Amino acid sequence: MKERILAVDIFRGLTIALMILVNTPGTWAAVYPPLRHAEWHGYTPTDLVFPFFLFIVGTSIVFAYRNKTANSKTYRKIVIRTLKLIGLGLFLGAFTLEFPFFKDFAEIRFPGVLQRIGVVFFFAALLYLHFRKKGLIVITAAILIGYWLWMAYLPLDGAAPSLERVANNWANYIDVNLFGSHTYKPDYDPEGLLSTLPSIATSLLGIFTGLLLVSKRDDKLKVMLLMGVIMLIVGTLWGMVFPINKALWTSSFVLVTAGWANLVLGLIYYLTDMRGIRFGSIFSKVGANAITVYFLSSFIAKLFYLIRVNEDHGVHSWLFDTIYVHDGVPLEFSSLLYGLSVTGFYLFLGWWMYRKGIFIKV
Structure with missing residues (x-):
């Protein structure tokens, strides 16, 4: 029988709520610094959100596949889910209101x-499915160290590589040459190809936490918090030579964000699964349809930008200017209120879907 860890469900739903919040301010021109991504090196609370989700993907894999065997049926389910996720992402990037409702091929972002x-x-x-814990540790270490050596020391066109936002940055170089115009920015993509490699390590670190949670150990919380502290320390020290950077998903960034994920998940685990405190139940319900809620929030937000109310306003800006912008109220605060309102709506939607027994598996 599968043991249900409430903290995992709450963490997943909370992460989705934060993803929606940081993605839908009233205006990008007025956002409080903690709700922005770091310009390049370094990190803000917002930079923790996406790695938190990839971390909990790994943790959830343990619960979903610990009793599965590596056979064609399991592989098929994994492949189908992978293709669904990629297809939904491509749809979001390609959709437009102009017939035939998809952008020209050259304008579509692939990552x-x-x-x-x-x-x-x-x-x-x-x-x-194919490796035991020791094997996964070796693979994770190989990814993180190998990525560091590649990014920081492997010559590019006969010259030393850079970790800045320049052409001789390996991640940027590969994305520009492979994807061409199909990137987020002309010179790089924060979800690019090479930086996806260490993001797999983020999920593998989540798997280790999942293995801990399903184990019979009595000191789960202590070990989880210890892992978090160690990852934070090692990641911060590593950041002195391999800067913490979300756009490049550097190895130091992987460790620091996984460290924070363990600490936050550990706190939630202590409050809910150990102390039995009723906390964050709405997030656990949203987490049951996490990808669906995230996709709907992204798709509707895009519609709100595309649909015009008049010559000066789309739905998004009209709602923001009409309801949230007032004399004497800081624009950053109005922008935050808009984002909180949108997030609240999707929390309610996730709660309603759960209550109605609507579970859309992606």
């Missing part, structure tokens, strides 16, 4: 959040 989730899930699930 993306859902695409990365799909690829990371695919490899993390297969690795979990």
Whole structure:
């Protein structure tokens, strides 16, 4: 029988809520610094959100596949889910209101959040099915160290590589030359190809936490918090030579964000699964349809930008300017209120779907 860990469900739903919040401010021109991504090196609370989701993908893999065998049926389910995630991501990037409702091919962005989730899930699930814990540790270490050596020391066009946002950055170089115009920015993509490799390690670190949670150990919380502290320390120290950077998903970034994920998940685990405190139940319900809620929030937000109310406003800006912008109220605060309102709506939607027994598996 599968043991249900409430903290995992709450963490997943909370992460989705934060993803929606940071993606839907009233205006990008006025956002509080903690709700912005770091310009390049370094990290903000917002930079923790996506790695938190990839981390909990790994943790959830343990619960979903610990009693599965590596056979054609299991592989088929993994492949189908991967293709669904990638397909939904490509749809979001390609959709437009102009007939035939898809952008010109040259304008479509190939990488993306859902695409990365799909690829990371695919490899993390297969690795979990085929390797024991020691093997996964070796693979994770090899990914993180190998990525560091590649990015920081492997010559590019005969010259030393850079970790800045420049042409001789390996991640940027590969994305520009492989994807061409199909990237988020002309010179790089935060969900690019090479940086997807260490993001798999993020999910593998989540698998280790999942293995801990399903174990029979009595000191789960202590070990989880200890792992979090160690990852934070090692990641911070590593960041002195391999800067913490979300756009490049550096190895130091992997460790620091996984460290925070363990600490946050450990706190939730202590409050809910150990102390029995009723906390965050709405997030656990949203987590039951996490990808569906995230996809709907992204798709509707895009519609709100595309649908015009008049010559000066789309639905998004009209709602923001009409309801949230007032004299004497800081624009950043109005922008935050808009984001909180949108997030609240999707929390309610996730709760309603759960209550109605609507579970859309992606």
